[in-house]
Amino acid sequence: MQEKNETEPSRRHVLECMIWAGTGVLWTVSGGIPKSLGLLGEADAAQAQSAFTFLQISDSHIGFNKAANPHALDTLKEAIGKIEALPAKPALMIHTGDITHLSRADQFDDAAQIIGGTGLDVHYVPGEHDLVDEGNGKAYLDRYGKGTKGAGWYAFDQNGVHFIALVNVVNLKAGGLGNLGAEQLAWLADDLRDKPASTPIVVFAHIPLWTVYADWGWGTDDGAEVLKLLRRFGSVTVLNGHIHQIIQKIEGNMTFHTARSTAFPQPVPGTAPAPGPMTVPADRLPHMLGLTRVDVSIGSKPLAITDTTLAD
Amino acid sequence: MKASLFALALGLGLLAAPALGADTKILIQNFTFTPTHLEVKSGTTVIFKNEDDIPHSVVAVDGSFHSRALDTDDQVSLTLTKPGDFAYYCGLHPHMQGKITVLP
Ligand SMILES: [Cu+2]
Numbered sequence: 001m002q003e004k005n006e007t008e009p010s011r012r013h014v015l016e017c018m019i020w021a022g023t024g025v026l027w028t029v030s031g032g033i034p035k036s037l038g039l040l041g042e043a044d045a046a047q048a049q050s051a052f053t054f055l056q057i058s059d060s061h062i063g064f065n066k067a068a069n070p071h072a073l074d075t076l077k078e079a080i081g082k083i084e085a086l087p088a089k090p091a092l093m094i095h096t097g098d099i100t101h102l103s104r105a106d107q108f109d110d111a112a113q114i115i116g117g118t119g120l121d122v123h124y125v126p127g128e129h130d131l132v133d134e135g136n137g138k139a140y141l142d143r144y145g146k147g148t149k150g151a152g153w154y155a156f157d158q159n160g161v162h163f164i165a166l167v168n169v170v171n172l173k174a175g176g177l178g179n180l181g182a183e184q185l186a187w188l189a190d191d192l193r194d195k196p197a198s199t200p201i202v203v204f205a206h207i208p209l210w211t212v213y214a215d216w217g218w219g220t221d222d223g224a225e226v227l228k229l230l231r232r233f234g235s236v237t238v239l240n241g242h243i244h245q246i247i248q249k250i251e252g253n254m255t256f257h258t259a260r261s262t263a264f265p266q267p268v269p270g271t272a273p274a275p276g277p278m279t280v281p282a283d284r285l286p287h288m289l290g291l292t293r294v295d296v297s298i299g300s301k302p303l304a305i306t307d308t309t310l311a312d
Numbered sequence: 313m314k315a316s317l318f319a320l321a322l323g324l325g326l327l328a329a330p331a332l333g334a335d336t337k338i339l340i341q342n343f344t345f346t347p348t349h350l351e352v353k354s355g356t357t358v359i360f361k362n363e364d365d366i367p368h369s370v371v372a373v374d375g376s377f378h379s380r381a382l383d384t385d386d387q388v389s390l391t392l393t394k395p396g397d398f399a400y401y402c403g404l405h406p407h408m409q410g411k412i413t414v415l416p
Contacts, residue, residue, distance in 0.1 A: 066365035066384065067365065068365065101367070102367060102381060102383060103381075128403075128404045128405075129367070129404070132367065132369070132380070132381035132403075132404070134380075172403065172404075172406040173406055174371075174373045174399065174400075174401035174406055174409055175401065175406060175407060175409055176406050176407070177406075177407070214407075215407070216343075216407070217405050217406065217407040273342045274342035274343040274344070274364070275343060276342070276343065276364055276365060276366045277365050277366060
């Protein structure tokens with residue numbers, strides 16, 4: 001860690017090296033918050049690596065009442081009930097969009113009331129269904145835009161993991177897929193610039209950031225730009241919703257995963273004429289709705305992703 | 313000459329019959345605007361009706377028109393007076409595209 005020609009490194013530089021050593025070395029060995037962090041003060045200790053769990057729910061579509069699930073409100077309640085019953089409280093939850101079906105105030109209210117039952121810190125990104133109010137997204141931003149940039153993107157840290165929330169459902173172009181835009185990509189490049197490659201990254205957005213199935217619009221036109229910026233990191237987890245089913249792939253240090261909806265399933269790519277809500281027998285429905293749990297362990301291992309259904 | 317006439321005839325064969333003045337409907341079914349290419353006389357009112365169980369919208373590529381989100385069985389109408397092609401897409405699902413050719 002010593003730079004050339006620097007015989008008396010500044011105190012700040014020493015601290016940076018120690019933090020790096022703490023996160024990059026000690027956590028792979030000791031598996032806990034390194035004791036040496038006591039030297040660094042609370043602010044730095046808060047960034048230390050430690051194991052924790054977070055949850056993902058997605059596509060609650062509050063307000064949806066068609067054949068594929070006339071009771072989207074109740075199935076969200078069921079999912080939240082499962083979270084409330086967990087023996088250990090997760091550190092946080094993310095919601096990967098389509099909170100509501102039509103961006104109506106009562107739909108946002110219902111969702112907030114039910115999800116609030118968890119008492120968890122919930123971090124949202126919008127889906128395209130959350131931005132169809134008269135104000136083209138004002139309803140969403142009024143509720144969830146505080147402290148965010150642009151159309152609602154932001155980043156935060158939890159136990160040494162850097163979370164990035166991206167918005168890829170605005171300014172969609174004719175014939176295109178999801179869209180992040182130059183402003184958001186510039187912000188992301190800036191956000192990541194000083195992050196050491198050892199920082200575990202969790203990036204989440206509504207539409208998959210990689211192309212799952214272009215014919216149905218299941219991808220993001222400039223998603224590859226994000227992956228390029230993340231390539232140098234040792235552990236990258238990409239979490240999305242939108243497609244109402246689990247699709248997972250692992251490429252190098254990157255794990256891609258989409259979550260089930262809590263409202264209704266959608267067909268497997270290419271198996272139906274269109275990607276709309278899929279009606280299944282009532283007893284099958286709980287098997288096709290669910291939530292995702294992510295366990296962050298210590299070290300550069302991929303995060304452990306576990307999906308459970310409402311039938312589990 | 314023969315080849316281009318053939319191509320023209322083939323192209324027209326894919327069109328719905330031109331609507332002459334009266335209201336005409338474009339149905340949204342299975343994430344598709346049907347018919348995808350419509351030809352109308354200037355002054356025709358076109359009604360877009362969503363028959364899917366997911367909302368869609370109608371957005372002009374040139375930005376001149378933007379419908380609200382149409383829930384199931386909702387419709388929106390639009391009177392086209394400018395001759396030429398009116399290209400549009402769904403604001404929620406931009407892979408859904410359509411075109412209306414407005415004849416003078
Ligand atoms: Cu659509």
